[in-house]
Amino acid sequence: MRQPTTSSPTSRRTLLAGALGLGAGLTLAACGSGSSGGGGHTTGAAFRTPQAGPVPSPMPGEHRDPIHGVPAAYDRYPSAAEQFTSVAKAPGHGGTMTALMQLATTPAPGRGSNRWWQELEKRLNLNWRPTLVGGSDIGDRAQTIIASGDMPDLFNVNHYFSPAIDRSVKQGAFTELSDHVGGSAILDYPNLARLPDWAWRNSSIDGGIFGVPRPTPLVNNVAFYRQDWRKKLGLDVPRDADEVYALLTAFTKSSPAGNGKKTWGLSDLNSGFFAAMHRVPSTWRLNRDGTLTKDHETDEWEAMLVYMRKLWVGGAFHPDAPTMPWDQQRQLFLNGSIGMHAEGFNGMVSVGGDLGVIQRNSPGADLQPMLPPGFDGGKPLVAQDTGYWGYYSIPAKLRGNKDKIREVLRVCDYFAAPFGSSEYTFVNYGINDHHFTYGKGGAPVPTTNAARLSELSMAYMCQPSELNFFFAGQPAQVAKDAQTFLHDAMPVSEPNPVVNLYSETAISKTPVLKQLVDDLMVAVVTGRKPISALAEARRAWKSQGGDQMRAEYEKALAKKK
Structure with missing residues (x-):
């Protein structure tokens, strides 16, 4: 059946910009000259909002929530009878389509023994030939493929893994898609038209659209904490910096896990929570005169550093926090040794997420997202994320082949099927009675057969699964709690002002400059250097490329006016 719609289209698309997390502004400000690669967009032209x-x-x-950027929460999963059809006709023409894709988890079995792959080809009406690359390896592989000139029809671009790939975008390696998905043109692809405006805008470069984004929440670096520990210790939800200090140090000193188990407040030096408390700007501060101030150049960042030093002295951090790999940090949290840990909602409460593991390891564990309080009891300033995790581009070699471009976009439209559709169920959960069954309450229950589940690792595309707060296997209240957190966080959040701008200096210098600031932060927090060392680190950052990066961003911002 077709999903019914209301009579009028939405008018709530405010143009928000998201922030790159710790490496914000890595690859995107100063503009070069030349073609964008698509023929329908001039470099630096106004963004054509889909x-x-x-x-x-x-x-x-x-x-539903009235605040833009807050996902809907669901009490239950729609039954098979309630699911609607979002794609009326198979998108393919019966030929072959190639793709470079990120492998979500374990390697997928080959086509001959992969029922999901076989079913996908039937649904798409084409021979699907992906190159699947795991994790961070996709950055190197992408650059190798671009250098070879033998580009697939659909290409996963993720500058988190390969900042230099934005240089390839600027140099014309991919088709600019504004004529195909900008403005009303996107209505030819109804599911793509449902993707949020921020994902399109924040993944653009100099106003050009170079791919279909995989959308994520704008606030997605969330501090989850052990509420059961807090209640056991008789403490209230923290309302200012002093109460946060009391909570985190008590997690270390009071052994709230019981049975003599050693615990700590935190296992890493992730500064996002404390930056929000001290109202540090979202990577850059855009001043009224059009100039930019880097976050670590502000008094707020310095105050955050002093506060983190206080937490270190008070014992809130695990002693190995400065050097501990992320996997070990997460494992300590999973085994009930850590009281607060930052994670996205999908990683925490989805099927196979951290919450289920912690509940098995520590029966009675109660994890809750905590919105940082302002250090003085006022409101925090939460840095927005980019609101997307990579995007899917079409190589420039196809720019003159409109039929092929439309076919590729129709395939993306299939993967972008919305929650409640039969296509969404297939893309995200697989085939009923093979990859999952409908359990009590109608929620999909994944099979325990690991080989079958591995077939779905090749399904990681532009689906909006992280924008639907339904978490199979968890009570409906978990989804409502996630929605409430975003409802409270979005009004006090701020975008990174340079999120979709290009800077050549950022591409070449960010790794070194980021390491300089990270090293300074660790040294001050752990007491190896005094806070006065910040002044020299700021001078070094400016002279080693920071000022040049700033100038490029400011020039790009001026062109947008």
Whole structure:
């Protein structure tokens, strides 16, 4: 069946910009000259916002939030009978389509023994030939493929793994898609028209659209903490910096896990929570005169550093926090040794996420997201994320082949099927009675057969699964809590002002400059250097490329006016 819609299209698309997390502004400010590669967009021209499609009628058990950027929460998963069809006709023409894709988890079995792959080809009406690359390796592989000139029809671009790939985008390696998905043109692809405006805008470069983004929440670096420990210790939810200090140091000193188990407040020096407390700007501060101030150049960042030093002296951090690999940090949290840990909602509470593991390891564990309080009891300033995790581009060799471009976009439209559709269930959960079954309450229950589940590792594309707060296997309240957190966080959040701008200096210098600041932070927090060392680190950052990066961003911002 087709999903019914309301009579009028949405008008709530405010143009928000997200922030790159710790490496914010890595690859995107100063503009070069030349073609964008698509023929329909001039470098530096105004961004053509994809028009939002009609607002669908609410699904059973759906709770919408009036604040833009806050996902809907769901009490339950729609039954097979309630699921609608979002793609009326197979997108392919019966030929072959190649793709470079990120491997989500373990390697997928080959086509001959992969039922999901076989079913996908039937649904798409084409021979699907992906190159699957795991984790951070996709950055190196992408650069190798670009250098070879033998580009697949669909290409995963992720500058988190390969900042220099933005240089390839600027040099014309990919087709600019504004003529195909900008403005009302996107309505030819109804599911793509449902992707949020921020994902399109923040993944653009100099106003050009170079791919279909995989959308994520704008606030997605969330501090989850052991509420059961807090209650056991008789403490209230923290309302200022002093109460946060009391909570985190008590997690270390009071052994809230019981049975003599050693615990700590934190296992890493992730500064995001404390930056929000001290109202540090989102990577850069855009001043009224159009100039930029880097976050670590502000008094707020210095105050954050002093506070983290206080936490270190008070014992809130695990002693190995400065050097501990992320996997070990996470493992300490999973085994019940850590009281607060930053993670995205999908990684924490999705099927196979951290919450389920912690609940098995520590029965009665109660994890809750905590919105940072302002250090003085006022409001925090939360840095927005980019709101997307990579995007899927079409190589420049296809720019003159409109039929092929449309076919590739129709395939993306299939993967972008919305929550409640039969296509969404297939893309995200697989085939009923093979990859999952419908359990109690109608929620998909994944099979325990690891080989079958591995077939789905090749399904990681532009689906909006992280923008739907339904978490199979968890009570409906978990989804409502996630929505409430975003409801509170979005109004006190701020975008990175340079998120979709290009800087050649950022590409070449950010790794060194970031290491300089990170090293200074660790040295001050752990007491190896005094806070006065910050002044020299700021001078070094400026002279080694920071000022040049700033100038490029400021020039790009001036062109946007």
